[in-house]
Amino acid sequence: MDAARKQQLIDMHRDAVALHGCNTDALHWASRGEQKLRFKVLAGIGIRSGDSLLDVGCGFADLRDWLRAHAIEVNYTGVDLSPEIVAEAARRHPDAAVLCGELFDFDSDFAPKSFDWVVCSGMFNWRLRDEGAYACRVIARMFELSRFGVAFNMLDARSRSMRMLTELVAFDPDTVLEYCGSITPDCTCLNDYLAGDFTIHMRRFA
Numbered sequence: 001m002d003a004a005r006k007q008q009l010i011d012m013h014r015d016a017v018a019l020h021g022c023n024t025d026a027l028h029w030a031s032r033g034e035q036k037l038r039f040k041v042l043a044g045i046g047i048r049s050g051d052s053l054l055d056v057g058c059g060f061a062d063l064r065d066w067l068r069a070h071a072i073e074v075n076y077t078g079v080d081l082s083p084e085i086v087a088e089a090a091r092r093h094p095d096a097a098v099l100c101g102e103l104f105d106f107d108s109d110f111a112p113k114s115f116d117w118v119v120c121s122g123m124f125n126w127r128l129r130d131e132g133a134y135a136c137r138v139i140a141r142m143f144e145l146s147r148f149g150v151a152f153n154m155l156d157a158r159s160r161s162m163r164m165l166t167e168l169v170a171f172d173p174d175t176v177l178e179y180c181g182s183i184t185p186d187c188t189c190l191n192d193y194l195a196g197d198f199t200i201h202m203r204r205f206a
């Protein structure tokens, strides 16, 4: 991701927080219900109480609240590009690590297999005009950082409603699955939970 696009994303989220306040509208989610449904599908990879979790593009760390509401207490670390969003996430979760930046800003902080699970919800939705190169780098790095596996979601390019996207970008699930399969053979694509969305689970062990 180039510096100009990175700054655009930071500015866009700052403006969205100023406009909407610290809620799902500022995260550009259609609804709280859809956000939670995505969390449910991500967590379905097998996240359990006591696990450590890195949430990339964590927003307000709502995933941690969702897990707690389902009696899953994790050792949570969140990373997000937006200073305003990170400040609110840190205010809501003073006992968690919430770090401002993109994943690669923390290359020297996180050793391989630092976290049981690495998840990412909604972060790949912003168009970067790089043919998916950044997403591929992030997916590979997330897997490297995980002990058990990675779960992430993307917008589905096969959905008719995704064809007119401008600021957002959608991906072909088969292409993404093929790429993930080059990293680990144990990959699953779930696409039956929300129209226009898919989730990939990547596991280290079968």
Ligand SMILES: C[S@@+](CC[C@H](N)C(=O)[O-])C[C@H]1O[C@@H](n2cnc3c(N)ncnc32)[C@H](O)[C@@H]1O
Pocket: 001, 009, 013, 027, 028, 029, 035, 056, 057, 058, 059, 060, 061, 062, 063, 079, 080, 081, 082, 085, 101, 102, 103, 120, 121, 122, 123, 125, 126
């Ligand atoms: C659609 S929101 C989802 C937030 C959260 N995962 C959730 O589901 O509530 C996407 C988040 O990713 C962050 N973001 C976008 N690009 C990023 C990047 N390259 N690195 C880190 N965070 C990023 C945004 O600031 C925003 O908070």
